[in-house]
Amino acid sequence: MQSTVDDAEVAKFEAMAAEWWDVEGKFKPLHMMNPVRLDYITSQIAAEFDRDLTTDRPFAGLRILDIGCGGGLLSEPMARLGADVVGADAAERNIPVARIHAEQSDLTIDYRHTTAEAVAGAGEQFDAVLNMEVVEHVADPLAYLTACHDLLKPGGLMICSTINRNAKSFAVAILGAEWVMRWLPKGTHDWSKFITPDELYDLLSRAGLEPVDKRGFVFNPVSWSWRMSDRDLSVNYVTASLRSH
Amino acid sequence: MAHDADVLIVGGGLVGATLALALDRARLSSVLIDARPADTQNAPGFDGRSYALALSSVRMLKATGLWPALAAEAQPMLEIKVSDGRAGTGPSPFVAEFHHGEIEEGPMGHMIEDRHLRRVLQKALDGARRVTRLSGQTLEKQVPGTAEIELTLSGGQTLSAPVVVACDGRISGTAERAGIRHLRTDYGQTALVCAIAHDLPHNGIAHQFFMPEGPLAVLPLAGNRSSIVWTEATDRAAAIQALGDDDYLQVLRPRFGDFLGPITLAGARWTYPLGLSLAERLVADRIALAGDAAHAVHPIAGQGLNAGLRDVAALAEVLTLAKRRGEDIGQTDVLNRYERWRRADVTTLALATDAFNRLFSNDDPVLRGLRNLGLGAVNALPEVRRSFIREAAGLSGDLPRLSMGQAI
Numbered sequence: 149m150q151s152t153v154d155d156a157e158v159a160k161f162e163a164m165a166a167e168w169w170d171v172e173g174k175f176k177p178l179h180m181m182n183p184v185r186l187d188y189i190t191s192q193i194a195a196e197f198d199r200d201l202t203t204d205r206p207f208a209g210l211r212i213l214d215i216g217c218g219g220g221l222l223s224e225p226m227a228r229l230g231a232d233v234v235g236a237d238a239a240e241r242n243i244p245v246a247r248i249h250a251e252q253s254d255l256t257i258d259y260r261h262t263t264a265e266a267v268a269g270a271g272e273q274f275d276a277v278l279n280m281e282v283v284e285h286v287a288d289p290l291a292y293l294t295a296c297h298d299l300l301k302p303g304g305l306m307i308c309s310t311i312n313r314n315a316k317s318f319a320v321a322i323l324g325a326e327w328v329m330r331w332l333p334k335g336t337h338d339w340s341k342f343i344t345p346d347e348l349y350d351l352l353s354r355a356g357l358e359p360v361d362k363r364g365f366v367f368n369p370v371s372w373s374w375r376m377s378d379r380d381l382s383v384n385y386v387t388a389s390l391r392s393h
Numbered sequence: 394m395a396h397d398a399d400v401l402i403v404g405g406g407l408v409g410a411t412l413a414l415a416l417d418r419a420r421l422s423s424v425l426i427d428a429r430p431a432d433t434q435n436a437p438g439f440d441g442r443s444y445a446l447a448l449s450s451v452r453m454l455k456a457t458g459l460w461p462a463l464a465a466e467a468q469p470m471l472e473i474k475v476s477d478g479r480a481g482t483g484p485s486p487f488v489a490e491f492h493h494g495e496i497e498e499g500p501m502g503h504m505i506e507d508r509h510l511r512r513v514l515q516k517a518l519d520g521a522r523r524v525t526r527l528s529g530q531t532l533e534k535q536v537p538g539t540a541e542i543e544l545t546l547s548g549g550q551t552l553s554a555p556v557v558v559a560c561d562g563r564i565s566g567t568a569e570r571a572g573i574r575h576l577r578t579d580y581g582q583t584a585l586v587c588a589i590a591h592d593l594p595h596n597g598i599a600h601q602f603f604m605p606e607g608p609l610a611v612l613p614l615a616g617n618r619s620s621i622v623w624t625e626a627t628d629r630a631a632a633i634q635a636l637g638d639d640d641y642l643q644v645l646r647p648r649f650g651d652f653l654g655p656i657t658l659a660g661a662r663w664t665y666p667l668g669l670s671l672a673e674r675l676v677a678d679r680i681a682l683a684g685d686a687a688h689a690v691h692p693i694a695g696q697g698l699n700a701g702l703r704d705v706a707a708l709a710e711v712l713t714l715a716k717r718r719g720e721d722i723g724q725t726d727v728l729n730r731y732e733r734w735r736r737a738d739v740t741t742l743a744l745a746t747d748a749f750n751r752l753f754s755n756d757d758p759v760l761r762g763l764r765n766l767g768l769g770a771v772n773a774l775p776e777v778r779r780s781f782i783r784e785a786a787g788l789s790g791d792l793p794r795l796s797m798g799q800a801i
Contacts, residue, residue: 182720183714183718224719228721
């Protein structure tokens with residue numbers, strides 16, 4: 149931490165870091181979804197860059213950008229797997245929180261208060277860009293995905309997840325998650341901004357990317373856990389796309 | 394701070410050693426801390442102890458590459474006969490029989506002697522690159538932190554890793570220091586354990602007689618030998634254990650009749666006080682419990698070691714998958730996955746063996762009638778029988794990959 153930050157601020161950020169990482173706390177839905185998200189991200193990166201996940205630090209030498217990094221729930225695993233990670237978040241308060249937790253976890257991660265467009269504008273490029281549950285929150289998805297394209301090195305991989313738009317996703321993601329389960333604050337999602345897989349594939353293509361894979365993330369209320377599905381993309385889903393060489 | 398290993402394992406017995414090997418196969422490193430001096434587990438003589446390995450355990454030993462060295466010493470159990478009996482009168486006519494043909498493959502399980510299992514595990518540990526053994530050391534202190542847990546050993550050495558697994562037995566100091574309490578029941582019974590040699594072949598048949606004093610198991614070992622697990626009230630068991638070998642055999646013989654011909658002792662005699670011990674939680678801050686540290690059950694169905702090996706299979710899988718996805722393998726939600734996976738099985742097992750023992754260990758004529766009725770019913774209903782067999786073979790529930798014979 150920089151010495152200009154006063155002790156009360158540090159204490160506040162430590163409390164917020166603890167909150168971000170409390171698996172039973174207000175980010176519980178993200179923690180529950182994290183294993184299946186990581187399974188997809190790690191297997192796609194390993195396949196694209198020919199890495200063996202059974203070895204130590206398999207992502208060594210890869211530069212990864214985590215957009216909307218929050219408290220670092222994805223950035224930390226990527227760093228633990230050996231990648232050089234930049235975590236970007238437009239919410240300024242998340243950055244010191246993520247920094248404190250990385251320090252507590254003995255990890256080195258470059259957390260920045262910035263946007264995808266700003267990083268792209270500075271000409272930085274990455275082997276992989278993680279773009280998880282962000283695109284449904286942005287004002288102009290095509291401009292945003294174009295910036296994501298520019299952030300990739302030629303041959304780079306982008307993982308992009310979002311929420312489908314249909315009656316079921318309205319029932320599950322808005323009524324279920326926000327109103328009934330209170331997993332998310334009301335107003336977290338605007339259903340009209342949800343994107344169907346076909347629309348996302350179209351946007352990705354128009355942004356200059358080549359979509360190569362899509363899977364559903366399905367919540368099972370009996371086992372109370374998430375799993376990946378090849379067929380059920382009706383609510384949460386994820387895509388992989390490549391920037392051509 | 395750099396960690397000494399992925400996992401620190403406290404307790405180098407069968408469960409701890411198997412966990413170290415399962416992790417090694419999945420490319421996770423461990424330090425195996427054992428209170429005993431290095432060579433005590435390689436004593437050559439047969440000490441009279443043996444285990445009934447369920448099919449799921451055998452599959453796990455196959456998946457970890459340990460089975461080839463054990464197979465030659467293992468005795469397949471082809472059939473299990475369960476009957477109600479009273480000393481001197483022989484088994485009741487209501488006998489439940491379980492044949493291996495009722496499940497899809499192979500024998501229902503294998504009997505293996507303790508000395509062979511320990512020797513094979515020690516040899517495998519010698520060749521395991523990712524296992525460091527620290528023998529003759531006990532754990533003095535454990536301090537969980539934000540990125541690791543630090544252990545201080547009796548020799549003054551400190552070690553750190555993301556997670557500690559306590560395999561230090563029924564009275565687990567590691568669990569106690571972590572504030573995990575155990576539910577404990579003393580049955581007031583003691584198991585007398587010995588091996589016998591006999592003239593007639595056992596044909597791979599295991600027998601379980603339910604006597605008023607408690608159950609008596611006769612389990613086939615390689616050759617014309619059998620393992621005896623014989624339960625008596627604790628004071629009576631102490632009196633029997635104090636007898637000379639000849640007198641001991643005089644007490645034992647009438648209990649299961651003469652179907653194996655003349656018998657002699659083939660190894661030392663052991664006693665184990667019986668009690669149920671169940672941890673209120675299987676995990677704490679950067680700590681997981683496995684084996685007897687998590688659950689010590691009545692050996693009535695021979696499920697103690699098998700349950701410990703299922704802990705190992707589940708925990709090795711949870712930790713391995715977490716490491717491959719870059720998670721902190723000691724963080725709460727990773728360890729909670731293990732807790733959720735094992736909790737139902739562990740509790741069911743403890744309650745079932747407890748109820749089983751209470752039902753079968755007495756001479757009430759009403760209960761005796763119920764038992765006979767129950768065993769008769771089990772025998773008459775193929776579906777019920779199959780589920781008993783699958784349960785005993787460790788084939789029910791959501792199985793870890795290793796328990797299905799697959800690598801992680």
